[in-house]
Amino acid sequence: QVQLQQSGPGLVKPSQTLSLTCAISGDSVSSNSAAWSWIRQSPSRGLEWLARTYYRSTWYIDYAVSVKSRITISPDTSKNQFSLQLSSVTPEDTAVYYCARISHNTIPFWGQGTLVTVSS
Amino acid sequence: DIVMTQSPDSLVVSLGERATFNCKSSQSVFHVSDNRNYLAWYQQKPGQPPKLLIYWASTRESGVPDRFSGSGSGTDFTLTISSLQAEDVAVYYCQQYYHTPLTFGQGTKVEVK
Numbered sequence: 001q002v003q004l005q006q007s008g009p010g011l012v013k014p015s016q017t018l019s020l021t022c023a024i025s026g027d028s029v030s031s032n033s034a035a036w037s038w039i040r041q042s043p044s045r046g047l048e049w050l051a052r053t054y055y056r057s058t059w060y061i062d063y064a065v066s067v068k069s070r071i072t073i074s075p076d077t078s079k080n081q082f083s084l085q086l087s088s089v090t091p092e093d094t095a096v097y098y099c100a101r102i103s104h105n106t107i108p109f110w111g112q113g114t115l116v117t118v119s120s
Numbered sequence: 121d122i123v124m125t126q127s128p129d130s131l132v133v134s135l136g137e138r139a140t141f142n143c144k145s146s147q148s149v150f151h152v153s154d155n156r157n158y159l160a161w162y163q164q165k166p167g168q169p170p171k172l173l174i175y176w177a178s179t180r181e182s183g184v185p186d187r188f189s190g191s192g193s194g195t196d197f198t199l200t201i202s203s204l205q206a207e208d209v210a211v212y213y214c215q216q217y218y219h220t221p222l223t224f225g226q227g228t229k230v231e232v233k
Contacts, residue, residue, distance in 0.1 A: 047224035105217030110169035
């Protein structure tokens with residue numbers, strides 16, 4: 001059974017960088033049949049897909065247009081995990097952030113969620 | 121982006137009664153190459169991540185009770201709970217996976233009367 005364990009700070013100051021990590025067990029970040037994503041949820045924006053990475057002989061990465069200039073998703077094969085960095089955050093980036101495993105673009109496995117508050 | 125619109129925003133149903141809610145996509149999510157609708161439904165309870173219930177518009181995920189069923193094609197889809205149980209109180213979301221970015225509806229909240 002795939003399990004995803006998120007870690008990272010719950011409070012980030014405005015203009016700083018939000019950083020979260022998702023540790024994978026029961027699967028490999030280099031799997032040829034899965035993709036790995038970050039999704040966030042807030043009352044104002046609902047569920048919002050942010051980014052994905054997947055390996056198919058080479059690494060592929062996609063970003064949502066709304067955050068493309070500020071976001072980085074990075075796989076780490078040595079630790080079997082992937083991470084999210086979102087720079088220049090504002091209070092609008094306050095949300096619950098989820099990591100997820102994607103299969104055929106559906107989302108059967110989710111991390112536990114991390115509430116990230118952007119505030120000074 | 122494909123916009124997903126759900127209705128109603130909330131629904132109050134008696135235990136044992138049928139609950140039906142709808143999802144409409146701004147463009148068709150039916151893929152002619154494999155004859156499938158790229159539409160999923162999720163259930164989210166407070167403090168938990170969403171849980172995948174149905175994919176390909178009508179295929180139940182393993183372990184999902186058969187009182188949950190999905191139907192529809194193209195741009196109009198329905199999730200039905202045939203006999204509402206207390207544990208079904210949640211918010212339900214549809215999601216299209218026909219195009220990136222993956223997009224979700226705003227959710228329908230189901231409560232017990």
